[in-house]
Amino acid sequence: MPRTVKNTGIKQKKRSEPGEYSSLLSKKELNKLLYNMKLHRESEERILKLYRQGKIVGGVYTGSGMEAIAVGSAYALEDEDILVPLHRDMGAHIVRGNPLKRIFCQYLGRANGPTKGRDGNMHMGDPELNIYGMVSHLGTMMPVALGAALAGRMRGEKTVALTYIGDGGASIGDFHEALNMASVLKAGLVLVVENNQYAYSTPNSYQYNSKNIADRAIGYNIPGVIVDGNDILDVYEAVRKAVLDAKAGKGPTLIEAKTMRMHGHSAHDDHKYVPPEKLEEWRAKDPILRFEDHLRKSKVFTEKELEKLHDKVLMEIEEAVEFAEKSPLPEGHEALEGVYAD
Amino acid sequence: MVKPVTYIEAISQGLREEMRNDESVFCLGEDIGVYGGAFKVTKGFLDEFGRDRILDTPLAESAILGTAVGAALNGMRPVAEMQFADFVTSGFNQIVNNAAKVHYRWGGKVPMVVRLPCGGGVHGGPYHSQNVEAWFFRVPGLKIVAPSFPYDAKGLLKAAIRDNNPVLYMEHKYLYRRIKEVLPDDDYIVPIGRGIIRREGNDVTVVTYGSTVHLALEAAEELEKEGFYVEVVDMLSILPFDKELMLDSAKKTGKVLVLHEDTLTGGVGAEFSAVITENAFEYLDAPVRRLASIDTPVPYSPKLEEFFMPNTEKVLKSLRELLAY
Numbered sequence: 001m002p003r004t005v006k007n008t009g010i011k012q013k014k015r016s017e018p019g020e021y022s023s024l025l026s027k028k029e030l031n032k033l034l035y036n037m038k039l040h041r042e043s044e045e046r047i048l049k050l051y052r053q054g055k056i057v058g059g060v061y062t063g064s065g066m067e068a069i070a071v072g073s074a075y076a077l078e079d080e081d082i083l084v085p086l087h088r089d090m091g092a093h094i095v096r097g098n099p100l101k102r103i104f105c106q107y108l109g110r111a112n113g114p115t116k117g118r119d120g121n122m123h124m125g126d127p128e129l130n131i132y133g134m135v136s137h138l139g140t141m142m143p144v145a146l147g148a149a150l151a152g153r154m155r156g157e158k159t160v161a162l163t164y165i166g167d168g169g170a171s172i173g174d175f176h177e178a179l180n181m182a183s184v185l186k187a188g189l190v191l192v193v194e195n196n197q198y199a200y201s202t203p204n205s206y207q208y209n210s211k212n213i214a215d216r217a218i219g220y221n222i223p224g225v226i227v228d229g230n231d232i233l234d235v236y237e238a239v240r241k242a243v244l245d246a247k248a249g250k251g252p253t254l255i256e257a258k259t260m261r262m263h264g265h266s267a268h269d270d271h272k273y274v275p276p277e278k279l280e281e282w283r284a285k286d287p288i289l290r291f292e293d294h295l296r297k298s299k300v301f302t303e304k305e306l307e308k309l310h311d312k313v314l315m316e317i318e319e320a321v322e323f324a325e326k327s328p329l330p331e332g333h334e335a336l337e338g339v340y341a342d
Numbered sequence: 343m344v345k346p347v348t349y350i351e352a353i354s355q356g357l358r359e360e361m362r363n364d365e366s367v368f369c370l371g372e373d374i375g376v377y378g379g380a381f382k383v384t385k386g387f388l389d390e391f392g393r394d395r396i397l398d399t400p401l402a403e404s405a406i407l408g409t410a411v412g413a414a415l416n417g418m419r420p421v422a423e424m425q426f427a428d429f430v431t432s433g434f435n436q437i438v439n440n441a442a443k444v445h446y447r448w449g450g451k452v453p454m455v456v457r458l459p460c461g462g463g464v465h466g467g468p469y470h471s472q473n474v475e476a477w478f479f480r481v482p483g484l485k486i487v488a489p490s491f492p493y494d495a496k497g498l499l500k501a502a503i504r505d506n507n508p509v510l511y512m513e514h515k516y517l518y519r520r521i522k523e524v525l526p527d528d529d530y531i532v533p534i535g536r537g538i539i540r541r542e543g544n545d546v547t548v549v550t551y552g553s554t555v556h557l558a559l560e561a562a563e564e565l566e567k568e569g570f571y572v573e574v575v576d577m578l579s580i581l582p583f584d585k586e587l588m589l590d591s592a593k594k595t596g597k598v599l600v601l602h603e604d605t606l607t608g609g610v611g612a613e614f615s616a617v618i619t620e621n622a623f624e625y626l627d628a629p630v631r632r633l634a635s636i637d638t639p640v641p642y643s644p645k646l647e648e649f650f651m652p653n654t655e656k657v658l659k660s661l662r663e664l665l666a667y
């Protein structure tokens with residue numbers, strides 16, 4: 001499996017050796033990566049089913065085809081670090097320990113979900129798990145991650161904050177404000193650009209007029225790294241390096257993960273604006289199949305083990321769905337609670 | 343001899359004391375460190391607290407406010423300075439869509455303060471004079487305070503810093519060096535959400551906050567010479583606001599002038615007057631009146647600005663009309 005951690009064409013500083021960090025992953029850890037990617041994929045498939053049954057009243061956005069980015073990046077964090085995920089990063093929540101049961105409660109608007117039914121889908125956070133919930137407004141969370149990293153540093157901790165942005169969200173002002181300020185303050189910020197080539201229906205050629213988003217790093221005098229977003233080890237490698245750099249006080253890193261959004265923008269979107277050939281081309285690079293293949297070929301897992309793992313994923317999801325469907329909806333008057341903290 | 347303290351010194355004192363008391367308090371903003379802030383609120387702070395806690399930032403309001411949100415979520419108590427309140431619009435989203443909604447949505451706490459040097463009368467023109475409270479007033483999850491005297495400037499700032507919610511702290515530039523008073527030595531706070539009666543009277547009530555408290559007091563002084571007693575209610579907190587205090591006074595005098603320096607339409611005064619009309623209608627002897635700046639941008643040239651803003655004459659005129667009912 002090729003691991004192509006490399007810099008942008010502009011900045012040619014050497015990054016980590018190929019496989020420097022990912023080669024250290026144990027069988028147990030590789031298992032966890034695969035397991036979490038599958039949980040991400042299959043949970044969202046299940047959520048889509050619930051959506052089509054009319055059980056999810058709001059929007060559903062999936063990260064289908066992008067699981068390697070969500071899982072591989074979040075896996076590179078330490079417990080004390082802060083995760084600020086976006087709308088396609090279900091796998092990052094799962095890696096971080098956000099329980100599936102609570103996640104399904106969130107989608108079904110239940111009282112015991114992380115937002116108690118006050119917000120939907122991926123708009124969830126958990127103060128205990130150091131997950132900060134996204135707001136809809138893309139870009140808004142980038143300076144928040146920066147601030148969280150700084151706060152840790154002020155207390156003498158080596159906190160890193162990891163957040164994400166899409167190819168579309170990278171056009172908004174906060175992208176510049178956050179990266180510039182993070183660079184000036186040498187903050188422990190790791191920003192992963194999930195370049196899935198579309199922002200809703202808008203293709204990259206309508207979004208920015210350069211080859212790579214990572215090229216912008218040169219303007220901030222920070223490392224800009226491009227990774228194969230469909231190769232979980234490549235993602236992990238780059239993010240791990242960035243996390244360790246940040247902990248060593250070397251400041252922020254901008255990582256661009258090239259990938260493809262395999263579903264429509266949201267469950268209602270027919271995805272017709274993407275040429276079918278393009279989807280076929282990317283289907284062949286499916287991050288989960290590729291990783292399974294790699295594990296099979298390198299004889300880390302047997303076929304049987306892989307099958308067992310898949311069954312376990314489906315079982316865990318069914319348990320979570322059952323739990324969520326049995327959970328109570330919040331009562332109307334509960335809308336009044338929690339506007340202010342005590 | 344005890345020295346009187348200006349409004350701006352009171353702000354500095356409050357901030358310095360909180361930074362000494364609590365290591366999680368830090369400041370961030372443009373030109374606040376080496377330079378001590380555009381108005382010198384943080385003068386000398388860099389030497390005492392160091393660069394980590396007096397954080398000079400790039401010119402980037404959204405990043406400043408977003409950083410404050412993130413630091414607050416991660417256990418700190420940031421005090422973000424907007425160089426002028428007017429510039430808060432460049433970070434509006436961070437306040438109304440992020441800071442204000444975090445706790446409601448997923449339970450994170452955002453104990454941050456945004457210092458907003460606001461207000462006119464200083465020939466700042468359209469972009470260095472605005473009162474920004476109405477933009478935020480209807481955003482659940484925020485708190486807004488607007489002190490009028492040094493005592494409250496200090497006590498409200500301390501309360502704001504200790505509060506576990508985002509608090510917008512409106513500090514009026516015109517008052518900075520014009521108002522002085524002797525402050526107590528003890529570590530006091532002024533609780534958020536409560537106003538006070540600045541001056542008692544039975545004939546008519548002025549409900550106000552911030553700079554216009556002083557206009558109301560001047561007008562009250564003047565009218566007392568004519569035998570009319572004006573009650574001045576200083577709200578101090580705009581969100582949440584002290585309904586009870588406001589309504590008690592309205593019921594007592596039966597005539598109310600709602601007064602503020604922000605422009606009239608859709609201003610905080612519209613809500614105040616609605617609350618009074620809704621809850622004290624049977625006690626009123628006259629319609630609730632509003633006096634505010636006219637509905638234009640804040641003009642620059644002296645005569646224009648004078649025409650734009652409330653002043654003591656205008657307050658007197660409004661009060662006389664109410665008294666004549």
Ligand SMILES: Cc1ncc(C[n+]2csc(CCOP(=O)(O)OP(=O)(O)O)c2C)c(N)n1
Nearest residue numbers: 088136137138166167168169196198199200
């Ligand atoms: C500031 C802002 N404007 C508009 C939207 C509506 N919107 C939601 S997702 C989206 C497309 C985002 O594209 P991208 O950043 O590439 O992320 P992707 O969904 O492709 O992962 C848009 C326009 C939004 N959420 N935030």
Ligand SMILES: [Mg+2]
Nearest residue numbers: 166167198199
């Ligand atoms: Mg995209």
